Amino acid sequence: MDRSAGQKRATHHLFPPIDPFDQRMLDVGDGHQIYVEQSGSPSGIPVIVLHGGPGGGCSPAMRRYFDPAEYRIILFDQRGCGRSRPHASVEANTTWHLVRDIETIRQTLGIERWVIFGGSWGATLALIYAQTHPDRAAHLVLRGVFLMTRAELDWFYGGGAGRFWPDLWARFAELIPADERHDMIGAYHKRLFSGDMMLETRYARAWAGWENALASVSNDGPVGEAPAQYARAFARLENHYFKHAGWLERDGQILQDLPLIQHIPATIVQGRYDMICPPTSAWDLAQRWSRADLRMVPLAGHALSEPGISAELVRATRGVQRQAVALGL
Template sequence: MTQFFPSIQPFSSEMLGTSNGHSLYLEQTGNPKGIPVLYIHGGPGAGIGEDYRRFFDPDKYWIIGFDQRGCGKSTPFGELENNNSHALVDDVLLIQQHLGINKWVLFGGSWGSTLALLVAIRQPESVIGLILRGIFLAREQDYTWYLEASGGAAQLFPEYYQDFIAPIKNKPKNVSIVDAYYQIFTSNNEVQKMAAIKAWCLWEARISRLHCQLDEELLVADVHRAISLALLECHYIKHACFIPENHILNNIGKIQHLPATLIHGRYDSVCKIEAAYSLSRQWQNSRLNIVPESGHSAVEKMITQALCAASQSMANFWLGQQ
């Protein structure tokens, strides 16, 4: 299989209120009697889009997607208060309870892989298995790789990195890149803010694919998505994703029994491949698929192929257990 499954529309969509002022956009697609799978989008702040439904066979899967706090169709848009990893895990468990699901598959890429792991660590008994792409473990070294001049991404793309830091070129030396951007994103200078948002999102878009499209205006075409992506990514990184250093690997014992497929592009420049390798080495029931000729993006041909194949394998595994 080399292509997405056919495009389909949700059979249900709704807004689900939380206990502290956020409302989540929630939609369901596929077979409501099938295997429940929760798609956890990246960013933070990227939203679900539409193509995520096509990673799954709609006859076999009950496909559930939601926009995390502050992005997509969830409200209030761009809100940082009560927006942290612990609250997002609570939201996932709220959705599970709301839909009456006992066990489900967790499917996430990039930040979505982080959140999926945090959910599984919190409540492993409710998880069938995990399919994770572009592993991000939210360690100090992962932030350095992505954002710092000494990191791997900057070393691979030095000219793009200069464009990335251009909006904060006059920052004091004792102010970090993240703090400098955060000051702009939370300021009242709308012109400066939008320029910084574009620079932040363009940096990620430029380095996310091995074969990047030439028309860079299309890389940050969705302004609504760009605002939430830049703001929330910066917010989460500023606060170390609200988890202790090395939290995931330190707690991997809680999910050792769960089956997992880890998919990582060989040339992923956003999330370094060492993270996927280190996770697989400590998670004995996981299988690491290093995808050749691929970067970070889920829509690169060979990554898409690997994700669709993994969802089929997970379905066959679970149905074989019934």
């Protein structure tokens, strides 16, 4: 399928483009300022959108998954990426800093409870935030579930996904000497934090290229180089988080801590052919979560922009909208 045609079809499922009614830089301490915006209805159902990566940044298209007449849509760039500053910084940048930042945004905007909407790493962060603050999450909408487990990291950086994409895996792996390929995250870490800007950018583009090429079922090969500034922030932050296993206390922590959020309803949208975050994580999550509704999308991969994914996410936000009174929103 032509990629641009697929993306056009995806936009048909979305609400029209809108502009923010509020944009600000929020000082969250530790030398960081994060970009925060609000769009839609100031008195609407509050929803916070958690972008992927880590390091992906938010985009205007993310506003379009919500009815702007009914939702108060809050987007922000997580520490070190997008319009947040300092750019590409990993200092004081961990999962727990981001959880604290989300709470700072909630308190700053005067919101009691809200909907949490996140995909990929955003789904990870949504789950961890909800488990940390279960009284603040009214409903979770998750896409392309990633649980920050060793098995998931081994799948994508240990050759699992490479069995389906041997040509692209070779491009990614051959930049690393053979005696270092047993730990691709560690090997890339050395180069992404070398202090040599040209070297960092080269390896950042390779890191981003490997992931981007596998994001959509409509892709069949490299998708072109990402802009240098974006790639460097994305690759450094993602690698930094993965090298430290998200700063979780134990492998499998999110599933183990599910009892903390069993009372919270959730909608899980998962592409059947997701090569980055295989469906087994979404399945395991839904099997253990009595109030979770898993919606497996056929002929869809990982990307937010997949037509089937976009359509199902809009259905999910409309469903939450209909339940707003029951959810206390």
